[in-house]
Amino acid sequence: MKQKRFSDEQIIKILKQAEAGMKTADLCRQEGIREQTFYRWKSKYGQMQVSDARRLRELEKENHRHNNCWPMRI
Numbered sequence: 001m002k003q004k005r006f007s008d009e010q011i012i013k014i015l016k017q018a019e020a021g022m023k024t025a026d027l028c029r030q031e032g033i034r035e036q037t038f039y040r041w042k043s044k045y046g047q048m049q050v051s052d053a054r055r056l057r058e059l060e061k062e063n064h065r066h067n068n069c070w071p072m073r074i
């Protein structure tokens with residue numbers, strides 16, 4: 001699995017800066033990301049808090065474990 005450059009907490013922090021009034025183009029340039037990435041993050045992490053993102057990560061890991069174990073049970 002590909003290593004992520006930004007953690008969920010960092011992504012939420014970047015989105016909060018945009019909500020605070022920083023221009024999207026300036027923010028993307030500062031963080032070294034494309035605007036397309038910013039808007040993809042915004043659609044996924046939109047109004048999340050850091051605790052929500054941690055819970056989402058735990059659920060994704062659990063789902064991945066279940067999906068990998070399922071074929072072995074047949």
